[in-house]
Amino acid sequence: MSVTPISALQNVFRDLPDSSQPIYAKLKHAIAQKIATDEWQAEQRVPSEAEIVKALGVSRMTVNRALRELTAEGLLVRHQGMGTFVAEKKAHSALFEVHNIAEEVAERGHQHRSELLVLESAKASVEEAMMLGVRTNHRIFRSVVLHYENDLPIQIEERVVNAQRAPKYDKQDFTKHTSYEYLMRVAPMTEGEHLVEAIIPTPKECERLQISSTEPCLQIKRRTWAGDDIITATRLLHPGSRFQLFGHFGR
Structure with a gap:
């Protein structure tokens, strides 16, 4: 399983157009776009909550909500003790x-x-x-x-x-x-x-x-x-x- 570089997530998040969306929604959109375009492949590990918080300077609650909603929507999957990964497409x-x-x-x-x-x-x-x-x-x-x-x-x-x-x-x-x-x-x-x-x-x-x-x-x-x-x-x-x-x- 490959790992998503933190720098890639920083660039995606930084390049998002300014909007009235909450920060968690922007982060969620950024990750979803990378998955939709197959730039982030199935079984690729995404950065942890702590890594994203440190890299983007956002709150833990914001990151948790974005990852939690993406998991609920089937785009990400969390494996206990291993981390969060891009889910296989159904x-x-x-x-x-x-x-x-x-x-x-x-x-x-x-x-x-x-x-x-x-x-x-x-x-x-x-x-x-x-x-x-x-x-x-x-x-x-x-x-x-x-x-x-x-x-x-x-x-x-x-x-x-x-x-x-x-x-x-x-x-x-x-x-x-x-x-x-x-x-x-x-x-x-x-x-x-x-x-x-x-x-x-x-x-x-x-x-x-x-x-x-x-x-x-x-x-x-x-x-x-x-x-x-x-x-x-x-x-x-x-x-x-x-x-x-x-x-x-x-x-």
Whole structure:
């Protein structure tokens, strides 16, 4: 892990335009800018509170607040006994859109691969029938796919599909292309809904995602329609330390 020179922080802080912002906000902005432009890289150690106080001549409370807020926002991470470091950038998806995970990973300049865990044809249970808006015993497909980014698991995708609208779903090779690609080809989505919540994963899910039993996960339950028909009901599970949702609202 590399160390950020104090002189670099002094220069960044000194060159900030004069404004009515509080000093902690200026310091926070300076550090965030360096991270955003990749001048300060992931896992790079930033100066300690004491070092920043000495170099910039500001109060300990000011520095603490800036670092604390940057940590809360996920830009920095503090390791007990080691110091404060630039955090790894998390994967993120748009909250109100549905994307192909393989394309999202590629856009970040990383490699995507997937492991097919389950792909079967079955008769819908009562719960599955309700999710898809079909009768019990209606023919469905079930799939479970584990997605990787640079060989690190980032998503468990559990999907139930209306077989009538996607009849060849169980014939696809989901290690070569994603379920999203196939479904958008045979039954293009016209409508969707999300339910997002934080959960504690099961031991089996922890094993699949290679995380500790205490790490929370972000769960997204999604249903998508093509016309009047519900095509698929999906549960997506992401490690909290590797994923975030992003949304933008208009005025």
